[in-house]
């Protein structure tokens with residue numbers, strides 16, 4: 059196998075990966091390996107924005123309090139403080155690297171125009187219309203391409219990490235239609251994003267297959283809080299079009315949820331109606347869909363002036379139009395969908411995992427910032443802040459041992475002829491039994507079914523990307539089910555209808 063040497067190996071090219079790359083480039087050679095084209099990531103689809111206490115009436119203390127409230131008692135307080143105290147300098151760094159955000163004029167001077175989302179006590183969402191993530195991704199790609207110390211390899215899939223004793227010393231990667239390459243590095247960074255593709259309905263793009271959790275599991279990294287999956291209440295329901303998120307802000311502007319018979323139903327569930335916290339809205343839609351026997355409900359914005367909708371949500375209107383829906387005239391069919399993975403690979407404030415030489419940042423990581431529920435727009439910020447600290451910490455990493463071996467999970471690749479069938483079964487299983495409303499017997503059934511699926515799988519199969527991704531999704535599903543079964547109290551995003559404790563629902567609605 060061909061061997062490549064670098065100082066810092068970064069797996070993933072979303073906000074976490076490219077932030078680490080740009081910071082680490084000051085200290086040595088950086089290789090960014092990404093499995094699709096560089097921009098394809100959860101980052102590019104983020105609509106809302108990035109939270110930072112930059113308003114005159116705001117402070118990191120208020121941002122800290124809101125984050126802790128959303129996390130329902132399970133946040134790591136040190137991590138939260140680290141996040142909010144570093145938010146403004148990191149945002150400034152992003153702007154210095156070319157990200158443009160919306161401005162408004164106050165007293166004749168331009169200021170960042172700040173939005174408000176559920177759970178924030180102040181206006182603190184820095185945004186670029188409804189395409190904030192795209193703007194951030196664009197700026198970071200541009201900056202990375204200008205940095206001579208950074209090499210980017212697109213369409214290159216990392217299949218395993220290299221391990222020597224308990225030290226991670228690189229990875230094995232497969233460039234498309236080429237042989238595997240062994241990459242030796244002083245430090246390896248998982249910036250691989252989420253695993254929400256394990257669910258039948260998700261807002262995440264197809265790359266979100268939880269590979270980082272699969273890679274980390276194989277080297278014995280600690281994985282935590284995987285039961286806390288955030289479901290977004292309103293995504294487009296379509297048999298022909300890709301699932302697409304319709305931001306909370308549309309309900310903030312007055313859009314109404316109606317069942318398929320046209321009846322407004324949210325007040326049956328919560329006095330705050332459509333503006334109830336996200337998990338309440340998701341559960342209400344789930345309940346209403348079950349009652350009416352329809353897989354979706356409607357989001358009605360036809361009473362809002364079209365010009366206003368066009369000004370606030372140009373991208374949403376355009377995407378709905380491509381799906382054949384004119385939202386200014388017709389109600390939009392919506393369904394909740396898996397949106398954000400709060401848990402992941404456990405890291406400290408420096409993004410370090412319990413495996414020497416291995417770091418993680420962004421959605422794949424569990425820094426402790428989100429606890430049991432994520433506060434709106436804290437995820438892009440978390441990737442930025444912890445990406446920064448991880449790169450700085452790794453600057454001093456020692457030379458790697460040269461003879462590391464690839465670490466694989468027992469199920470390295472799901473065979474070609476089985477992969478699509480396994481995925482179909484898995485996504486259904488997770489949606490029906492490990493989704494928005496869980497039950498103990500459903501979780502146990504899912505555990506049993508998953509074990510069956512894993513037992514039926516032949517071992518030693520030849521490599522192909524879809525098979526490796528499917529194997530990683532099985533690993534992720536296993537973590538979610540195990541940790542959901544172990545959680546004996548309803549808290550934050552974990553809701554098991556068989557537990558008598560009420561869910562600690564806080565307003566953590568987010569985009």
Ligand SMILES: Cc1cc2nc3c(=O)[nH]c(=O)nc-3n(C[C@H](O)[C@H](O)[C@H](O)COP(=O)(O)OP(=O)(O)OC[C@H]3O[C@@H](n4cnc5c(N)ncnc54)[C@H](O)[C@@H]3O)c2cc1C
Nearest residue numbers: 070071072074093100101106107216251420421435438569
């Ligand atoms: C529709 C939507 C809207 C959102 N809105 C907001 C918002 O407004 N505010 C907010 O804060 N958050 C928002 N989020 C969440 C936020 O976008 C993500 O948490 C964040 O972008 C994650 O960044 P990341 O760098 O960790 O991962 P990603 O951006 O997902 O990047 C992961 C990268 O890893 C690569 N990769 C994965 N596996 C492998 C492998 N095996 N080998 C090589 N490469 C690999 C992928 O190709 C990709 O480049 C939203 C998410 C979605 C889906």
